[in-house]
Amino acid sequence: MALRGRQAALAAGLVAALVAAPSVRNGFVQDDHWVVEQRSFLQHPGSLAALLTEPYWPRGFGGVLWRPAVLASYALDYRISASPHWFHAVNVLWAAAAAAALALLATMIAGPTVGLVVGLLFAVHPVHVEATASVVGRAELVAAVGYAIALISALRSEQRPTWLLGVALGTALAIGAKEHAATLPAAVLLVFLARDLGRADWRRTLGAALPAAACTMVVVVLYFVARRAVAGGAFTPGGLAPGLRGLDLVDRAWAMLAISLEWWRLLLFPVRLSADYNPAQLVVTTGLTARHGFAAVVWIAAGLAAWRLRGSVPGVAVGLVWLVLTILPVSNVIVPTEVIVAERTLYLPSWGAMLALAAPGASLRWPPRAKAWLLVLVLVAGAGRSVARVPVWRDDQSFFAAQERDAPRSFRTLWLEGQEAFRLGQQARGERLLEAAAAAAPEVAGPRDDLARAYLAAGLWAAAVQQLRTSIAVDSGRAPPWGLLPRALLGAGDTTGAGDAALLAARRFPRDETVVDGAVAVLVAARRCQEARTLRPAVRCPG
Known part of the structure; x- marks a missing residue:
């Protein structure tokens, strides 16, 4: 047939x-x-x-x-x-x-x-x-x-x-x-x-x-x-x-x-x-x-x-x-x-x-x-x-293991290893790996975001501000660094800068609930209640 x-x-x-x-x-x-x-x-x-x-x-x-x-x-x-x-x-x-x-x-x-x-x-x-x-x-x-x-x-x-x-x-x-x-x-x-x-x-x-x-x-x-x-763009790529x-x-x-x-x-x-x-x-x-x-x-x-x-x-x-x-x-x-x-x-x-x-x-x-x-x-x-x-x-752990095996020198592998090191409490190793990831791919902002989060958790406010500003300079179209920067500035003692950064972040990403809620919290902490209410009218301010 x-x-x-x-x-x-x-x-x-x-x-x-x-x-x-x-x-x-x-x-x-x-x-x-x-x-x-x-x-x-x-x-x-x-x-x-x-x-x-x-x-x-x-x-x-x-x-x-x-x-x-x-x-x-x-x-x-x-x-x-x-x-x-x-x-x-x-x-x-x-x-x-x-x-x-x-x-x-x-x-x-x-x-x-x-x-x-x-x-x-x-x-x-x-x-x-x-x-x-x-x-x-x-x-x-x-x-x-x-x-x-x-x-x-x-x-x-x-x-x-x-x-x-x-x-x-x-x-x-x-x-x-x-x-x-x-x-x-x-x-x-x-x-x-x-x-x-x-x-x-x-x-x-x-x-x-x-x-x-x-x-x-x-x-x-x-x-x-x-x-x-x-x-917002007919031929704009999703990234570079x-x-x-x-x-x-x-x-x-x-x-x-x-x-x-x-x-x-x-x-x-x-x-x-x-x-x-x-x-x-x-x-x-x-x-x-x-x-x-x-x-x-x-x-x-x-x-x-x-x-x-x-x-x-x-x-x-x-x-x-x-x-x-x-x-x-x-x-x-x-x-x-x-x-x-x-x-x-x-x-x-x-x-x-x-x-x-x-x-x-x-x-x-x-x-x-x-x-x-x-x-x-x-x-x-x-x-x-x-x-x-x-x-x-199969799962993230299997993928991570394959990535370490397939591409041990990749910036993304170094990035994931840095995240894992911080999760295990290995602060110095995590910092070293994330810095290596950022150096291998300086045009990728993600490793700097994670390094900033680690600095925020450790109370290293100035270091976090530096990483977040660099991250925004590398890629200003992403919400996470904008959302974290006001908190870092507030921790560093720059109340005015924190409030201004909070308003700017909320205006850039009005549909991102995490960014807007974080901006409101910073504005309230900076005693700029009226501006906080422009974002969340029902917000309560101390005093």
Whole structure:
């Protein structure tokens, strides 16, 4: 019986679900706490409009990303259960849907056999674990599902224009989950060319693709217009990756050229995985190094292979173009992002890499049994590595242990070790580690915030003031240092400065209850009751 696209999709979806299933035992870890667990509006949304006008990150964290599709899915989860195991179970379903949809897309442009191989390789890829094993990884999964739906609908819309509705809905789902779906208009052109390569004139193919591409473009533009209204910036990144501050486009591109070797390693040889790719574990340099030269050779070789095989094995060229297209938004070249490298961001790009591998593999003149056994070995190895990696996101302790093991020199590891040292009462060691973290990533304010909290607890008011002012100078868009500064100034004896800082903090973050309540307490202590009542009319003042 001939293999069909739906069968390939079903097989890929089932394998992806089996590989991701162990993550159901995981809890809320790291970013899950701030994005999902501690967001009361997700548990009790006042209205759909209120849900759709909330930024992805809490406003106290800057709140410039807008991902309404993902937040809506979390709110729906809370309607059923607040257990993290339920959230992870839903992620398993999203992972299965993504693998199935992308496998179906592969069959439409490369045939059922190649589509099945691509789908299976994608389903077991170890680089996906960060996306499937953490709750916040759902953004990658939902975006991939929407991306695939939009492209499948685009290919079908040529015969039935009503499929343009699927293009619009898929694009809305994808861009509402993650911003890299802005590449969909170009991806539509790519899949049309991939399907018709060598069979039709490229001008006719592009003409057939234009209605669907235009449909995706309209949705993407509307998203960024709405994002500007909600989050205050259409293209503002959620943060700036440590090591990239002060670099222009050319310098960022040069620095990321060397770092791109990590992408290739993770996509093709994902044996060593890491919870962290930050300075000083990963070196960001604009100088000329051996890694720059090696990376240039790799990219040139890939480009030459794609060009030479474009006629005989077009899947190589299509896969590599997909890889470049989907990795560009997270490459820090055109728009800087808040991470240098993150395994979860390779989720969608990995489909292109798997297509570039599967296409020449299918054309090898090997006995079918030999190719089948090779595929089985690769799938077993990938699935085994993926399943073994899932417990890293079991809880914060497991994640911290993995971070110490995977990236002992990273500023984030030093930061977490410093927090743990203070928790254990090891004041001197905690101070040393947090100072080392701040030195490794001076553009990250978090370690200074925690050091200031430790100084506040010890009554070292002047030292706390210094750290908080430095933190605000580094990143003035975050609420925590603004909320702590008035208290530190008050402890240092600067009553006037404390009151002024309290008013300024409350005005900057009027929706942050912690900041406003802290400001009121400081104003009352500074005997500025009338000003305190402008923030909380019912406040009582002594005397």
